[in-house]
Amino acid sequence: MATTGTSWKLADHPKLPKGKTIAVVVLDGWGEASPDKYNCIHVAETPTMDSLKTTAPDRWRLVRAHGTAVGLPTEDDMGNSEVGHNALGAGRIFAQGAKLVDLALASGKIYEDEGFSYIKESFANNTLHLIGLMSDGGVHSRLDQLQLLLKGASERGAKRIRVHVLTDGRDVVDGTSVGFAETLEKDLAELRGKGIDAQVASSGGRMYVTMDRYENDWEVVKRGWDAQVLGEAPHKFKNVVEGIKKLREAPNANDQYLPPFVIVDDNGKPVGPIMDGDAVVTFNFRADRMTMLAQALEYEKFDKFDRVRFPKIRYAGMLQYDGELKLPNHYLVSPPLIERTSGEYLVNNGIRTFACSETVKFGHVTFFWNGNRSGYFNKELEEYVEIPSDSGITFNVQPKMKALEIGEKARDAILSRKFDQVRVNIPNGDMVGHTGDIEATVVACKAADQAVKMILDAIEQVGGIYVVTADHGNAEDMVKRNKKGEPLVDKDGKVQIQTSHTLQPVSNNIKRRKSRLCRVR
Numbered sequence: 001m002a003t004t005g006t007s008w009k010l011a012d013h014p015k016l017p018k019g020k021t022i023a024v025v026v027l028d029g030w031g032e033a034s035p036d037k038y039n040c041i042h043v044a045e046t047p048t049m050d051s052l053k054t055t056a057p058d059r060w061r062l063v064r065a066h067g068t069a070v071g072l073p074t075e076d077d078m079g080n081s082e083v084g085h086n087a088l089g090a091g092r093i094f095a096q097g098a099k100l101v102d103l104a105l106a107s108g109k110i111y112e113d114e115g116f117s118y119i120k121e122s123f124a125n126n127t128l129h130l131i132g133l134m135s136d137g138g139v140h141s142r143l144d145q146l147q148l149l150l151k152g153a154s155e156r157g158a159k160r161i162r163v164h165v166l167t168d169g170r171d172v173v174d175g176t177s178v179g180f181a182e183t184l185e186k187d188l189a190e191l192r193g194k195g196i197d198a199q200v201a202s203s204g205g206r207m208y209v210t211m212d213r214y215e216n217d218w219e220v221v222k223r224g225w226d227a228q229v230l231g232e233a234p235h236k237f238k239n240v241v242e243g244i245k246k247l248r249e250a251p252n253a254n255d256q257y258l259p260p261f262v263i264v265d266d267n268g269k270p271v272g273p274i275m276d277g278d279a280v281v282t283f284n285f286r287a288d289r290m291t292m293l294a295q296a297l298e299y300e301k302f303d304k305f306d307r308v309r310f311p312k313i314r315y316a317g318m319l320q321y322d323g324e325l326k327l328p329n330h331y332l333v334s335p336p337l338i339e340r341t342s343g344e345y346l347v348n349n350g351i352r353t354f355a356c357s358e359t360v361k362f363g364h365v366t367f368f369w370n371g372n373r374s375g376y377f378n379k380e381l382e383e384y385v386e387i388p389s390d391s392g393i394t395f396n397v398q399p400k401m402k403a404l405e406i407g408e409k410a411r412d413a414i415l416s417r418k419f420d421q422v423r424v425n426i427p428n429g430d431m432v433g434h435t436g437d438i439e440a441t442v443v444a445c446k447a448a449d450q451a452v453k454m455i456l457d458a459i460e461q462v463g464g465i466y467v468v469t470a471d472h473g474n475a476e477d478m479v480k481r482n483k484k485g486e487p488l489v490d491k492d493g494k495v496q497i498q499t500s501h502t503l504q505p506v507s508n509n510i511k512r513r514k515s516r517l518c519r520v521r
């Protein structure tokens with residue numbers, strides 16, 4: 001795809017014929033790894049995906065989906081949906097949020113720009129609140145960046161700091177939150193030693209508190225609001241380490257779903273509600289799971305839940321999360337400028353697009369695909385369909401999710417011949433993989449394969465073309481491994497389940513149906 005210059009005109013593809021419907025299928029969290037019992041894709045019945053490999057090996061290739069190949073800082077960074085869909089949608093890679101924040105912190109530029117100057121105005125008389133995900137997963141945030149920001153802000157006048165942390169267990173191994181909290185507590189104690197009143201003020205598990213996405217369940221954001229802003233939560237503790245440890249004692253408790261709690265002083269009073277005049281920074285760099293909170297913090301007019309109190313704050317995001325909505329208005333680091341994406345080229349060439357997924361991944365094939373931009377480029381030429389996801393459950397309970405419904409919608413769109421490109425995200429491998437439930441993930445992979453079949457059958461009927469690929473790995477490896485690739489076991493001899501994405505490559509299949517195969521590139 002030509003990406004330079006001002007012309008939007010696309011040249012004809014040298015090999016692929018014009019006027020054929022193209023299905024673009026992104027299997028979320030579907031990597032390629034050696035077959036063993038922890039490879040749920042291998043264990044599951046996946047005849048459609050298997051046949052892509054065996055019947056047209058010359059159209060099947062491995063593609064790297066992690067590290068610098070997709071714009072992440074290092075080769076140790078696993079891929080994720082944002083980078084994956086940004087890269088697929090733009091056809092190019094960009095230095096991503098993680099890297100841009102690293103650079104801004106290393107150079108000190110973060111402290112010179114507008115966003116920091118704006119929040120700094122609150123430092124003399126008010127509190128600085130930092131809200132975000134506490135882990136070294138590097139997908140939404142990184143603990144080392146939070147540590148640097150704490151240091152930097154305190155050196156630049158912040159006298160009272162409150163940190164509101166969300167526990168992870170999804171981009172990192174479950175149970176690691178205690179260690180991250182201990183590290184953070186140590187840093188805060190050091191700041192206190194220097195006369196800065198710095199404390200953790202609230203916490204809770206990321207999937208139950210604050211970090212919902214694409215408006216699947218506003219209750220999640222409300223729980224966070226109550227704890228962070230109002231200082232109200234069902235549990236109260238003296239410090240965050242104690243809180244996490246205690247709440248993890250409940251049967252089936254895990255870091256992702258810990259209930260909200262606030263830290264209280266000796267009189268039982270919450271130490272850090274957000275008040276008029278305070279500064280707030282949401283320190284996640286990734287957008288999808290921060291935009292709902294950003295709206296609640298920023299919008300005067302807001303009806304998603306009762307905020308009870310709407311403090312007049314100075315709010316900045318680590319990045320601007322939505323380029324179209326300019327949300328938030330103030331931010332510490334400029335986001336990557338992802339322009340001239342494939343979606344924009346398509347509408348400028350009169351090409352009609354249909355995009356679909358269920359709520360939890362809907363923004364992946366729209367917002368991320370279009371360069372972190374909400375809305376349509378041209379409503380006349382595009383139709384985006386969101387199938388409501390289940391909410392209030394963990395996805396191992398319904399591992400088939402809405403795969404077949406997505407398959408049906410895509411099938412109907414293809415057969416209607418109203419669209420030139422039909423693109424979908426099928427979430428199962430990823431969403432169920434994140435639960436760490438191996439049996440459920442096997443069921444999930446089978447359902448995803450069935451959805452692919454529905455789409456390819458429809459493509460066959462119209463003599464179209466398909467591209468089947470993935471954004472990063474997840475379901476193909478459900479255990480932590482040592483350097484030799486052997487599963488790691490904990491002190492009780494149990495294998496260590498991996499809930500996160502992987503560093504594995506993904507496959508890419510491009511094929512034209514019902515006609516002589518043609519080589520692409």
Ligand SMILES: O=C(O)[C@H](O)COP(=O)(O)O
Nearest residue numbers: 080081082139170171430
């Ligand atoms: O947000 C999440 O669910 C995980 O942190 C990353 O998963 P995703 O990149 O596949 O969305």
Ligand SMILES: [Mn+2]
Nearest residue numbers: 028029081471
């Ligand atoms: Mn993904």
Ligand SMILES: [Mn+2]
Nearest residue numbers: 029430431434
């Ligand atoms: Mn994921």
